[in-house]
Amino acid sequence: MFNNLSEKLDKALHTLKGHGKITEVNVAETLKEVRRALLDADVNFKIAKQFTKTVQQKALGQDVLTTLNPGQLMVKLVKDELTELMGGDTVGINLGGSPTVILMSGLQGSGKTTFSGKLANFLKTKKSKNVLLVGCDIYRPAAINQLRVVGEQIGVEVYAEEGNQNPVEISLNAIKHAKANSKNVVIIDTAGRLAVDEEMMNEISNIHKAVTPQETLFVVDSMTGQDAVNTAKAFNDVLNFDGVILTKLDGDTRGGAALSIKTVVDKPIKFIGTGEKMDAIDVFHPDRMADRILGMGDVISLVERAQEQYDEDEARKLQKKIAKNQFGFDDFLNQIQQIKKMGSMKDLVGMIPGAGKAMKDVDIDDDAFKGIEAIIQSMTPVERSTPTTINASRKKRIAKGSGTSVQEVNQLMKQFDQMSKMMKMMQGGGGRKMMQMMKGMR
CATH class of the missing domain: 1.20.120.140 (SRP54, nucleotide-binding domain)
Incomplete structure (x- = not known):
């Protein structure tokens, strides 16, 4: 980023x-x-x-x-x-109205349809909203099918009308359907074009006037730089939209759009897309992004993501296992799964102060844990729960079963042992001593 x-x-x-x-x-x-x-x-x-x-x-x-x-x-x-x-303050999304109507706008290829799904997933999981996705892109081949695939992925209903070529009518019918089926948020995915044209602007302007949305969001591909800013201005002149969504920030983004768009259109960036997965969406915080640009990391966002995956009951069970020296590879595998749910590894590393700079030439793959997972999954239930049973012959079998070497199995065993000792230390007086040391350093 x-x-x-x-x-x-x-x-x-x-x-x-x-x-x-x-x-x-x-x-x-x-x-x-x-x-x-x-x-x-x-x-x-x-x-x-x-x-x-x-x-x-x-x-x-x-x-x-x-x-x-x-x-x-x-x-x-x-x-x-x-x-x-980049805007100074964080600006949230307006969820007023019954239902809340959110109109998505932008050029074709900006990631509008995918982000409509991400936003629906965000509002469903983080805000407990009952969301309806509406397909109003009646021109692009397979656009409705794409939205249906996205909706199925996240468990959100998609409203579409096959054969109806009137997007204004479809939008109004969708809102009636939402009211009748207790949906409290309607996200309308409109048609895009390869470039700004009068026909497209008139169409989306007519939808905007008809549905009077609580939020009109402009979706822009952050990799297009100044072109994105110029397009934003053209859309804003017609729609007077409420906020900007920057997609594809996980790519080789130059930064021009993020740094210029607020000044040009005087509208806040509200969300950013940070990957391909449906949960790769973040609320945009200008101060945190400035920290990341200057290599200072983003510890607050990192902690927030960790807290989202934190399960108190599981944590208590884990503490008991650590106290009794019963922490095994199944528990280790579970911790890896929790980390993976926090987002892409490259994005997580970028949130650690100094880490992005230190690892600038290192290609951090989302499959970084693949080898470790393969090794653990090649173990028997007994080996996972009681790592001390793993002897030389078992290591050979595990290496063969996971497609790795005995050296890699030994390395994982060593890392696991070191981590177990550290966790044990943190459970006892070592954790208190460490906290005291940290207080003394302030």
Whole structure:
């Protein structure tokens, strides 16, 4: 996520390293590189120029933060300005109305249909809403089928009318159906085009007027940079939409759309898509994204994701097993499954401060645990529950059954043993001692 931009900003901000104070000369040198990094990320030239001008004025006006060195101060100023550039505050979705009507808009290929499903899944699982997906893309081949596949995946009903070529009529009928079947959220997936055209704009404008949605969201492919921003402006002029959704942020995103779109259309980014799975959706937090762009990670989001997967009953059972030295490979496998539910490994690593930079050249695959899972699944129930029974001959059989080597099995056994000891230590006085040490470091 924004790897190239993060790397270039990091390099630019290192210009101040070693200087004793901030001067007009070293600030100008640094911000020249910052502006270049923003332009390379496809940020609008005027926005990049205004950004660096604002940071420069704030930097030269600083005379109170004397405890910070110039590099730290500049990072803080750039972080604050990046946060403002992306909207400043987190803006939630409006769930008023009975039912809430959400109109999705955007170009073909932006990920609109897929994200309609992700949003439906988010509202169903996180907000306990009874959602209805509506297929109003009557032109694209197999568009309705795609929406039905998505709906089936997440357990959400899809409303469509075969043969009806009037999307306004379909939308109004869908809302009647929602009211009659106790659906409290209706998400309307509209037709897209390969480019902005008058016919498409008139159609979506007519739907908008007819259904008077509580939320009109513009879905944009974040990998298209300035083109995305220009398209957003064209849609906003017609729809006056309420918010932006950035998709495909897990790809090689340059960052131009995320950093420019708020200034151009003055509408908040509300959600981001971070992967292909139906749960790969995050509420957009400008301050957290600024931290990630500057390589500071996003610990808050990481903790929130962990808490979503946290089961108190399972945690208590696990604590008892650890206390009795009964922690086995089945428990280890279960922990791996919980981690995988938190999202893509690449995204999770990016949330750990410094980890993204340290592992920038490492290709983190979502199948990172595949070998470990294969080894554990090749064990017998007795071997999983009692790892001490695994001797040399068993290791050979496990390696053969999992398609790995004995060395890999030995490595997993060693890692498992170390983790078990650490967990045991955290259960006893070691955990208290560690907490005391951490308090003393504050």
